[in-house]
Amino acid sequence: MAELQGPNLTDKVVIVTGGARGLGAAAAKQIVDGGGKVVISDLLDEGAETAAALGENARFHKHDVTSEEQWKTVVDFAIAEFGRVDGLVNNAGVSTGGMFDAETLEHFEFVLKVNLTGVWLGMRAVIAHMKENGGGSIVNISSAAGLMGLAMTGSYGASKWAVRGMSKVAAVELGTSRIRVNTVHPGMIHTQMTAAHAQSGEGNYPNTPMGRVGEPSEIGSAVAYLLSDAASYVTGAELAVDGGWTTGPTVKYVMGG
Numbered sequence: 001m002a003e004l005q006g007p008n009l010t011d012k013v014v015i016v017t018g019g020a021r022g023l024g025a026a027a028a029k030q031i032v033d034g035g036g037k038v039v040i041s042d043l044l045d046e047g048a049e050t051a052a053a054l055g056e057n058a059r060f061h062k063h064d065v066t067s068e069e070q071w072k073t074v075v076d077f078a079i080a081e082f083g084r085v086d087g088l089v090n091n092a093g094v095s096t097g098g099m100f101d102a103e104t105l106e107h108f109e110f111v112l113k114v115n116l117t118g119v120w121l122g123m124r125a126v127i128a129h130m131k132e133n134g135g136g137s138i139v140n141i142s143s144a145a146g147l148m149g150l151a152m153t154g155s156y157g158a159s160k161w162a163v164r165g166m167s168k169v170a171a172v173e174l175g176t177s178r179i180r181v182n183t184v185h186p187g188m189i190h191t192q193m194t195a196a197h198a199q200s201g202e203g204n205y206p207n208t209p210m211g212r213v214g215e216p217s218e219i220g221s222a223v224a225y226l227l228s229d230a231a232s233y234v235t236g237a238e239l240a241v242d243g244g245w246t247t248g249p250t251v252k253y254v255m256g257g
């Protein structure tokens, strides 16, 4: 599909976790394309190449989102490199599924630690700075699995529903501090996370009203919008970017028919 044109992010400094690849890398690209500056953080060293490809307005910092100490280092790094932090995209996540009776406690706790505790730590790491700085925008990446009950997502779905709820609480608490907090709920998007499930091309994804799998740039542009001043009165919102997947089943139903 054609390259999407994102919103204006001139001079905004944004941290994107899990930005080495996939949806995080796509969001990082749109931030830079929109005139912003980005610190990509990730466990994976390939984040350095992702940042290098974006040029002088991108940096990489190795980071495990489950570590409170490392969160402080990442925020300090962003401030040292670019002067402040205006935005945070809590994107890093893990997805491994199984039916309830096949999952283990260890697995459940691992998924919650990355997908939920990591987001909680991230918000706490930037709030004081954003308050001092006069505001900010936090975008937490939930999932379609945080809007509906999706089989095989007991632990993943729990983490994504929790991110959605926690974000609304943060939006309420932080509104008068001019810190906006919103969630993005991707449907099935082509990344390494979904390589086993997402098929390619038009018309072959019948569970979704639009009939196709999404592209990372289609999530990146939604994230960029929420980071931008174009969304200046948007907080506590949940933005499904899912081709209509969570809107309802694609089964045709004719009233009275």
Ligand code: NAD
Residues within 6 Å of the ligand: 017, 018, 019, 020, 021, 022, 023, 024, 041, 042, 043, 044, 063, 064, 065, 066, 091, 092, 093, 094, 095, 114, 118, 141, 142, 143, 144, 145, 185, 186, 187, 188, 189, 190, 191, 192, 193, 194
């Ligand atoms: P991905 O696996 O391609 O990328 C996830 C990134 O997060 C990886 O680079 C990984 O190294 C990083 N990461 C994992 N654990 C980390 C940790 N502890 N600390 C720092 N980084 C860590 O996946 P993706 O598809 O790009 O997913 C990005 C986000 O979008 C995730 O939160 C995911 O749950 C969500 N999501 C994706 C889809 C989809 O269809 N791809 C759908 C709904 C939601």
